[in-house]
Every structure is written in structure tokens, then in C-alpha cells.
Amino acid sequence: xxxxxxxxxxxxxxxxxxxxxxxxxxxxxxxxxxxxxxxxxxxxxxxxxxxxxxxxxxxxxxxxxxxxxxxxxxxxxxxxxxxxxxxxxxxxxxxxxxxxxxxxxxxxxxxxxxxxxxxxxxxxxxxxxxxxxxxxxxx
Amino acid sequence: xxxxxxxxxxxxxxxxxxxxxxxxxxxxxxxxxxxxxxxxxxxxxxxxxxxxxxxxxxxxxxxxxxxxxxxxxxxxxxxxxxxxxxxxxxxxxxxxxxxxxxxxxxxxxxxxxxxxxxxxxxxxxxxxxxxxxxxxxxx
Numbered sequence: 001x002x003x004x005x006x007x008x009x010x011x012x013x014x015x016x017x018x019x020x021x022x023x024x025x026x027x028x029x030x031x032x033x034x035x036x037x038x039x040x041x042x043x044x045x046x047x048x049x050x051x052x053x054x055x056x057x058x059x060x061x062x063x064x065x066x067x068x069x070x071x072x073x074x075x076x077x078x079x080x081x082x083x084x085x086x087x088x089x090x091x092x093x094x095x096x097x098x099x100x101x102x103x104x105x106x107x108x109x110x111x112x113x114x115x116x117x118x119x120x121x122x123x124x125x126x127x128x129x130x131x132x133x134x135x136x137x138x139x
Numbered sequence: 140x141x142x143x144x145x146x147x148x149x150x151x152x153x154x155x156x157x158x159x160x161x162x163x164x165x166x167x168x169x170x171x172x173x174x175x176x177x178x179x180x181x182x183x184x185x186x187x188x189x190x191x192x193x194x195x196x197x198x199x200x201x202x203x204x205x206x207x208x209x210x211x212x213x214x215x216x217x218x219x220x221x222x223x224x225x226x227x228x229x230x231x232x233x234x235x236x237x238x239x240x241x242x243x244x245x246x247x248x249x250x251x252x253x254x255x256x257x258x259x260x261x262x263x264x265x266x267x268x269x270x271x272x273x274x275x276x277x278x
Contacts (some may be wrong), residue, residue, distance in 0.1 A: 002166060004189045004190075008144070011262075013265075014182075018262050025232070025236050026141045028140075048144045071180050074262060076258070076263035076264055080216060082165070093164070097164050119213065123150075123151040123152070124214035124216075
């Protein structure tokens with residue numbers, strides 16, 4: 001079912017500082033910072049040769065990322081996103097297997113449908129599934 | 140400096156259960172479990188189209204993974220590994236920038252030199268650098 005590792009997201013307390021570290025210290029290709037109001041975050045993508053790292057800073061205290069940073073003020077690995085060809089059928093399979101789904105399917109940072117699975121059902125790792133239809137997959 | 144996202148490692152309390160979840164529930168390509176005595180872990184690789192997820196279970200209470208699981212018994216995202224072409228020069232750049240390095244360069248799960256950077260210097264995310272020389276990079 002799962003295809004590519006779409007991205008790994010890191011919650012950071014200071015996006016600008018994190019972007020500088022990835023750009024200047026690790027020599028990576030860091031994009032512009034973008035605000036995603038509906039997700040309560042400001043993000044920047046680090047484009048690697050085969051995948052992407054998403055740096056995320058909370059916009060305010062109501063953001064789920066703010067709650068993460070309350071527990072881990074330095075930041076930390078937040079979630080891992082796998083691509084699936086059909087999010088509706090993936091969701092059905094998860095529910096059939098008793099996996100808890102966190103909230104409804106929403107539109108993610110890439111403008112595609114995403115959903116989060118309860119970390120309690122996946123070894124404490126927060127998993128995002130993102131629908132990337134086969135005809136849209138990178139060659 | 141950093142090239143590919145080599146792998147993401149997830150600490151798990153029960154490797155067999157985690158392998159089943161990735162194989163049966165997520166439909167992923169899960170390899171055989173392997174014991175790495177010198178790292179104190181039993182691991183299995185989940186091979187995705189563009190990268191790898193490493194599932195890690197501690198061999199005993201002395202394993203660093205065991206200490207991670209004491210804090211997070213369900214498991215969790217443990218580290219992210221980036222490839223570098225020359226680990227010695229990467230290390231020098233890190234030390235010059237004041238980044239703390241955790242222990243010496245060792246031989247990692249893929250038989251190549253690896254080193255870990257202090258999460259305190261990278262937004263709480265534990266980063267592993269793995270040397271993959273350009274002539275050994277996958278095409």
C-alpha cells in the first residue's frame with residue numbers, strides 16, 4: 001500500500017534558525033518559509049536528492065506543534081509521511097484493522113489529501129498518509 | 140553537504156509486531172530481522188521506493204534504545220540519517236561550527252562509517268551522518 005517516503009517533519013522552536021542550520025551547516029537546499037494558516041504552522045521544505053524534510057514552527061499556542069514543543073522545547077522528529085495511491089481505501093483498511101485515525105482527511109502542505117494515524121497504533125510514531133495518485137507520481 | 144535521506148529509524152518495543160504492521164497493514168517490503176550485537180539492537184529494514192525505514196528493538200537494558208523506550212514505552216521516531224560523501228570533512232565542519240558529536244565514527248548497520256550529532260544542536264532531532272562515497276551512490 002505505502003509507496004514513497006514523502007517527507008519527514010521536524011517540529012522546531014525557531015524556523016529561521018533551523019533553516020540556517022540546514023542551509024549553511026548541512027549544505028542542503030532549503031526553500032522559502034511559508035505560512036499554512038489552516039494548519040497553524042510556518043514551514044520550510046528541505047529538498048534532498050530522494051525525499052524532503054519539512055521544518056515546522058507553530059504559529060501560535062493553539063497549534064498542535066505548540067503542544068509538542070511544550071513537551072519537547074528543543075523540538076524533535078514529529079511525523080513521517082508515506083504516499084498512498086488512494087487515501088479512501090487506505091483509511092478503510094486502517095479502520096478495519098482497528099487503527100485509530102486522527103481527524104478527517106484534510107488538504108496537506110502539498111495541496112493533496114492527507115490523514116494522520118494514531119501513534120499509539122504504530123510504535124509511537126505519528127504517521128501521515130498522503131494521497132499521490134499513480135498518474136501524479138514523479139517518474 | 141548532505142545528500143540522500145538514507146533512512147529514518149523508529150524505536151519499537153516489539154520488533155516482530157512492528158514488522159507485521161508494516162508488512163500486513165501498510166503493505167510494505169519488510170526484510171528479515173537482524174541482530175547487531177555491537178549496537179545492542181535487533182533491526183529490520185522496510186524498503187520503500189525512495190528510502191528506508193529502520194525498525195529497532197533493544198537487545199537488552201544497556202542499549203541506548205532501551206533508555207529511549209524507558210521515556211517513551213510505545214516507541215517513537217528515533218533518528219534520521221543523511222548521507223555525506225566524506226564523513227571526516229563533515230565531522231570537521233560540524234566541530235568547527237560548535238556542533239557536538241556523540242561518540243566516535245563507527246561502522247553502522249550498512250557496514251559504512253556513521254556518526255551521530257547531538258540533538259540539542261539540531262532542533263531536538265537526532266541526526267546520523269552516513270558516509271556514502273560518490274562512486275558507491277546508487278545511480
